[in-house]
Amino acid sequence: MVHGQPVADTSITGSWMGTLSVPDGEFRVVFHLRREQDGTLTGTMDSPDQGATGIRLSEVVRDADTLRIGVRAIAGQFAGVIQDDRQSIDGQWAQGPARLSLTLRRTDAAPAIERPQEPEEPLPYRERTIDIQARDGTKLAGTITLPEDGRPHPAVLLVAGAGAQDRDASVAGHRPFRVWADALTRAGFAVLRYDERGVGASGGTPTGHTTAELSVDAESAMDALAGQPWVDASRLAVIGHSEGGTIATMVTNRDDRVGALVLLATPALSGDEILSDQLDIRADANGVDERTRAMQRGTQDRIFEAIRSNPDSSQMASELRRIMIDTRGIQGQDLIQQEIQRLTAPWLRSFIRYNPAPALRSVDEPVLAVYGTKDTQLKPAKNREALQEALAESPSPDVTVREMDGLNHLLQPATSGRPGEYGRIKWTVSPEVLSLVTDWLQDQSK
Numbered sequence: 001m002v003h004g005q006p007v008a009d010t011s012i013t014g015s016w017m018g019t020l021s022v023p024d025g026e027f028r029v030v031f032h033l034r035r036e037q038d039g040t041l042t043g044t045m046d047s048p049d050q051g052a053t054g055i056r057l058s059e060v061v062r063d064a065d066t067l068r069i070g071v072r073a074i075a076g077q078f079a080g081v082i083q084d085d086r087q088s089i090d091g092q093w094a095q096g097p098a099r100l101s102l103t104l105r106r107t108d109a110a111p112a113i114e115r116p117q118e119p120e121e122p123l124p125y126r127e128r129t130i131d132i133q134a135r136d137g138t139k140l141a142g143t144i145t146l147p148e149d150g151r152p153h154p155a156v157l158l159v160a161g162a163g164a165q166d167r168d169a170s171v172a173g174h175r176p177f178r179v180w181a182d183a184l185t186r187a188g189f190a191v192l193r194y195d196e197r198g199v200g201a202s203g204g205t206p207t208g209h210t211t212a213e214l215s216v217d218a219e220s221a222m223d224a225l226a227g228q229p230w231v232d233a234s235r236l237a238v239i240g241h242s243e244g245g246t247i248a249t250m251v252t253n254r255d256d257r258v259g260a261l262v263l264l265a266t267p268a269l270s271g272d273e274i275l276s277d278q279l280d281i282r283a284d285a286n287g288v289d290e291r292t293r294a295m296q297r298g299t300q301d302r303i304f305e306a307i308r309s310n311p312d313s314s315q316m317a318s319e320l321r322r323i324m325i326d327t328r329g330i331q332g333q334d335l336i337q338q339e340i341q342r343l344t345a346p347w348l349r350s351f352i353r354y355n356p357a358p359a360l361r362s363v364d365e366p367v368l369a370v371y372g373t374k375d376t377q378l379k380p381a382k383n384r385e386a387l388q389e390a391l392a393e394s395p396s397p398d399v400t401v402r403e404m405d406g407l408n409h410l411l412q413p414a415t416s417g418r419p420g421e422y423g424r425i426k427w428t429v430s431p432e433v434l435s436l437v438t439d440w441l442q443d444q445s446k
Contacts (some may be wrong), residue, residue, distance in 0.1 A: 011086050012062060013041070016104035020093060023286050025420025028100070029093070031069060033060060047073055048111050049423030051173025057409030067091070067370075076103060113173050114426040119182040120305040124148065125148040132194055134204075134217050141201035142194030142221060143167055146230050153322045154235035154445035155190040155225050159218050159251070161265075164206035167193040167372070169241065176410060179428045180239065187438045189445075192225040210350040211243060215250040222255055222401075224264035235259060235445045239437070240266060242377065242409065245369075249359045260444040262437055263369040265409050269361065269377055270386035271351035272304045276380045285376070285418065303343060307352050316344055326442070328330065360390035366398035367391060368440045370433055372407025374417030400440065404433065 017030045041060035046053045059070030062082075067089055069078040080091020080102070092132055093102040125147050126368065132140040147153055158177045160169040168175035181191040198206030210437050218238075226233040237260035238377050240248030245266025252258045267274050279300055282324035283293050302323050310316035319338050324336050342348070371380040389400045409415035411433045412425045 001427065002067060005318060012067065012089075015107045015110055016089065017107040018102045020100050020102055022098075022100070022420055023282060023418075025416055025418040026110060027423060030107070031057070031104065032110075040162070045069075046110055047423075048113050049172060049332050051113070051170065051423055055257070078104075080104065102387070103371070107399065113423075114265075115174065115428060116426060117182075117428045117431075118175065119177045119178060123182075124183045129201075130192070130224060130228075132217075132221050134220045134280055138202075138204040140194055140197065140203070140217060141167075141222070144190060144192045144194050144225070144228060145179070145181045146190045146228075147185060147188055148232065150230060152230055152232040153188055153190045153238070153439075155228075155233075156184055156221050156441065157177065157190065157218065157225055157230040157236070157238045157248075157251075158193040159221075159238060159240040159244035159248045160196065161240075161244045163195050164199045166200045167195045169170075169193075169370040171410065172419075174410070174422065174428040176241070176428050180434070183434045183438055184415075184441070187442060188227065189441065190225070192221060194221050204403065208346055210346050211246055211354065212250065215247045215254075218247050218251050219255060222251060222257070226257055233257060237441055237444065239264065242266060246354075246356055246359075249356065249363060252365055253359055253362050259365055260441060261363060261365050261367045262441070263387070264411060264433075264437075265375055265378070265380075266356075266369065266370055266387070268383040268390060269378075270355040272308070274378055275352065276300060276302075277382065280335055281379070285416075304352055307343065307349055313344060319431065320344070345408050357386070357390045360387060360395045363391065364395040364397075366444050367396050367400070368437065369399075369401045370436065371401075371403045372409065372411050372414070372417070373403060373405050374407060374414045375409045376417040376419070377409040398444075402436065404430070407433070 013033050013035050015030055015032050016027060019026050019028050027047060030046040030120040032043045033041055035041055040064060043057045043060060045055040045057060055073055056071035057069055060069045064084045067080055067082055076095040077091050078091055080089040082089050087106050089104040091102055093100045118371060125145055127143060127145050130141055130142055130144050133160055134140055168176040169412035177193040181193055184191045193429060195202040226236060236257050238251055238258055239249040239262040245263035252261045256436060280298055306316055306319040310319060320340050321336055324339055341412055371384050373380055380403055384401055388401050406413055407430055408417040410422055411430050412427050413430055414421060
């Protein structure tokens, strides 16, 4: 055998599945290997629990009893030893700094992703693509769903959370906003969901935008929704999930047309406190000892203070560089610069500095807020209490706040609540939450 050359047999072709254990939970990976006519091995990778399929393998090399698989698209690589029975491959998955044990076993069929709430044709309503003209001239794209009868209906704008989001708020093989739009439209609402800047069919770039800037795009989406001939512009509502709830609050305070506000798993504390709580949640999940926790908190506090107290970017970068070297032992200009760029990004800087309480205290429309007790992206009870306290000082005539047992940040029925579990849950959104919000909006629209 010539080392380093592909073996021209079919003993390892087919599908191989394994499970990666990460701090957020577990997720499955599947490699589909095939042999081309020239004897080379190739194939694709699926991550069904993350909703990813058909990722092209950049390298598949078998050398005697070892196998190496490269996945350039996600900067990942697997290297393992093929067992004598050709039924398992023991090895390691490497991606970035992570090195994780991974045993692959033959599988006759990749795991099916069960999504019972996904709408199926034929739909009992109309679905149309519309253009949204942003205030700076950028063209955004969205989908509006409309009851079939053609008369004006109350309408809802859906606003997604952090990160560059498509119109369905796609995550881990789920399409939550598609499910929300389906449920609400069946209940008699027109619903608009849209691709954020630089995502899907929308123009612009997907990075570098603060929450406040994204709220201006949401206002433009509200303009587009209110202008539809099938929409009753006197009965408009906005639903925001996570950071989208912060954006929805901003829009509600600026747009007198909005008559009701729904906040789903929305932060009610300042950004630096949210991130500090996330550090605590991860430490609890991973069993981090108190000494290590104190060191992590100290480093994070220094970083936040550097961001809060240095309006000048160059001064902020200098202070952050000292922190990187002093507390994390980071060496090498490239690594330090990468971390500084991440920490000084406009979105993170504004998020850390932003306190949502003043905006919540200004809301003068009815509000429904929903949290899940197993949310690991924020501390649900702490945020619920802060939100209730702020809204108690607002002129809102009707405030309903629910903390629902067993639901995660996506408001799915959950076991651990960790993001790594999202894709393994068949429900995209708790049916109880869908009914709660739909019924509440119907009451408000009357």
